[in-house]
Amino acid sequence: MRSASLQCTQSQGEFKLEDLKKLEPFIKNVLTYNKDFPFDVQPGPLRRILAPGEEENLEVEVEEEAAGVGSLESFPNRVPGTLLPRLPSEPGMSLLTIRIDKIGLKDAGQCIDPYITVSVKDLSGIDLNPVQDTPVATRKEDTYIHFSVDVEIQRHIERLPKGVAIFFELKHYKPKKRFTSTKCFAFMEMDEVKPGPIVIELYKKPTDFKRKKLQLLTKKPLYLHLHQTLHRD
Secondary structure, three states: OHHHHHHOOOOOOOOOHHHHHOOHHHHHHHOOOOOOOOOOOOOOOOOEEOOOOOHHHHHHHHHHHHOOOOOOOOOOOOOOOOOOOOOOOOOOOEEEEEEEEEEEOOOHHHOEEEEEEEEEEOOOOOEOOOOEEOOOOOEEEOOEEEEEEEEEOOOOHHHOOOOOEEEEEEEEEEOOOOEEEEEEEEEEEHHHOOOEEEEEOOEEOOOOOOOOOOOEOOOOOOOEEEEEEEEEO
């Protein structure tokens, strides 16, 4: 507005330098915080979320940064805890609630701020529903990370096309590399949708949404423990 005002040859509403200076304290406050109001709201450290397949090339980037070549850009972390409410019921239609109980890992206690990203993908790996993140795990105990959280699948089961799978990606923060990484993943296909408990196998990253090159994470009996509830009207 200030630039347009200076370049305008006709008399119109001006945006004077004095007006511009009034913005200065507001701009400064955007980049600061006040511990006294009403509590300490100091921002947390920036974290980087990696796109699928990006992590394989990150080791080279980190080495270059250590050598002073280039820099590792940081992005604000998508805050875990983006679960959505259950859809309205419809006659003759079924809704699925998946309770994520716990996940078994040999190094469960070493995972920092673990959470699970839940997505519904077709055979091409395209999202059919909004992606949801669980809150950070409630506790870690022995070889298990406990979540105890319900995830509402955001489409009626009867409206999901053939070949769909529900993916569960365990993510955790790596402080030395300053990014949130996928630890492992699991998925459940539609023929496995039935009321009651279920355990599903864990696979090595990167997440293979097309389900063509799957490698088990471990031969040990460690799984993702779920409980399914079908709601029919």
